[in-house]
Amino acid sequence: MDIYFSNEQVNIDALKRKAFNYRWAVHAEGIIPLTAADPDFPIAPQIKESIKKYIEDGYFSYGPPEGIVAFKNAISNWYNRQHQADCNPDFILPVNSAAYALFVVMKTILNEGDEAIIPNPVDFLFRKSIEYAKGVVIPCALDMETGAFKLDKLEQEVNPKTKALMLCNPNNPLGKSYSLDQINAIKSFAKKHNLWLIVDEIWADIYYEKKVCSVLSTSSIPYGKTVVVSGLSKNFGLAGLRIGYIICPDHSFYTKVLENSLHQSTAFGLSPIAQAAGICALTECDEWLYAFRKHLGKMKVLSHEFVKNSGFLMPIESDSTYLLFPKIKHGLDSEDLVKKILETSQVALVPGGKNWFESESEGYLRICYATSEAILEEAFERIKSKKETYF
Numbered sequence: 001m002d003i004y005f006s007n008e009q010v011n012i013d014a015l016k017r018k019a020f021n022y023r024w025a026v027h028a029e030g031i032i033p034l035t036a037a038d039p040d041f042p043i044a045p046q047i048k049e050s051i052k053k054y055i056e057d058g059y060f061s062y063g064p065p066e067g068i069v070a071f072k073n074a075i076s077n078w079y080n081r082q083h084q085a086d087c088n089p090d091f092i093l094p095v096n097s098a099a100y101a102l103f104v105v106m107k108t109i110l111n112e113g114d115e116a117i118i119p120n121p122v123d124f125l126f127r128k129s130i131e132y133a134k135g136v137v138i139p140c141a142l143d144m145e146t147g148a149f150k151l152d153k154l155e156q157e158v159n160p161k162t163k164a165l166m167l168c169n170p171n172n173p174l175g176k177s178y179s180l181d182q183i184n185a186i187k188s189f190a191k192k193h194n195l196w197l198i199v200d201e202i203w204a205d206i207y208y209e210k211k212v213c214s215v216l217s218t219s220s221i222p223y224g225k226t227v228v229v230s231g232l233s234k235n236f237g238l239a240g241l242r243i244g245y246i247i248c249p250d251h252s253f254y255t256k257v258l259e260n261s262l263h264q265s266t267a268f269g270l271s272p273i274a275q276a277a278g279i280c281a282l283t284e285c286d287e288w289l290y291a292f293r294k295h296l297g298k299m300k301v302l303s304h305e306f307v308k309n310s311g312f313l314m315p316i317e318s319d320s321t322y323l324l325f326p327k328i329k330h331g332l333d334s335e336d337l338v339k340k341i342l343e344t345s346q347v348a349l350v351p352g353g354k355n356w357f358e359s360e361s362e363g364y365l366r367i368c369y370a371t372s373e374a375i376l377e378e379a380f381e382r383i384k385s386k387k388e389t390y391f
């Protein structure tokens with residue numbers, strides 16, 4: 001039996017008390033949520049121990065505004081080891097979530113009215129972070145089959161007000177990552193137009209056959225206006241600890257980001273207990289992450305088979321994340337179909353549509369498969385058995 005990822009490991013009672021954000025705790029009894037990207041499994045045992053150890057002496061004092069040095073080192077070593085990068089820990093700012101990281105970075109880069117190009121489709125946080133900075137969102141349609149930007153389309157969107165280009169690698173919701181050539185093409189484009197390149201790599205450790213190529217990989221072309229945002233919600237299932245970080249290109253940008261984070265005022269910051277858990281995740285849990293990816297690989301195949309044989313969904317191949325984003329056949333509206341599936345099959349999914357993933361996502365739906373085989377099979381069986389009633 002799989003010691004970490006069997007059906008017995010999924011504690012529905014605990015999830016009903018603790019898993020909010022469209023998941024078990026917010027749905028009626030009996031509903032299976034394949035919604036927000038937050039795994040149904042407990043965290044790595046070593047992380048539990050690290051949290052227990054942290055509380056042992058009974059102190060919960062203020063932490064340093066720039067983050068605990070050991071955590072900054074752990075992030076830089078992780079990136080250098082896992083993603084062949086060459087990060088300087090002095091330019092890494094641990095923050096309270098990748099979501100907050102996006103907000104702070106965009107606030108640092110944009111002045112009111114400045115434009116930022118984002119992929120379409122992409123997670124709604126991209127739009128929200130630009131709007132928070134009073135910038136103008138310029139969505140640029142991706143090729144839905146490959147997940148890539150079309151460079152000629154990108155060229156059309158650039159004007160003197162364009163300050164930034166954002167990338168989600170791998171892309172949520174498409175579950176696609178970019179090749180070294182694609183990364184180089186985007187970096188060259190940003191360089192040519194002197195744009196800030198902000199890359200959200202929160203999904204970069206969830207891949208299958210092929211490793212995700214980070215924008216910070218030393219094998220890609222260097223570009224000094226590249227900023228990476230990431231966190232530990234997806235790879236180590238620590239969403240509730242709100243662990244995020246910003247990898248800045250230099251001291252000057254780091255100083256501005258630190259100022260905008262308001263950490264020095266003590267109003268914001270990443271709690272030391274979360275950083276203790278983060279140090280453990282990035283230094284002691286490789287084996288757990290490996291087993292997690294292995295389990296997810298099987299769930300990906302199962303989910304893909306379900307979509308392919310469903311008769312009303314068309315699969316898009318994915319190479320990363322624990323998300324599938326199939327197209328809905330018969331031209332049904334995403335929200336309507338997701339509502340019907342919830343009512344008749346008692347399975348909650350995330351609809352495509354502008355409010356979730358920008359306009360190109362209309363006509364699609366998102367399935368999160370970070371759960372057990374038994375739960376997934378039950379959910380898919382329920383959908384299959386009622387599918388005639390959806391149309």
Ligand SMILES: Cc1ncc(COP(=O)(O)O)c(C=O)c1O
Pocket residue numbers: 037097098099100123125168172200202230231232233239242243244
């Ligand atoms: C691309 C992307 N960025 C950021 C986040 C948010 O991460 P966090 O939990 O650290 O705020 C998510 C969560 O789904 C995501 O998919």
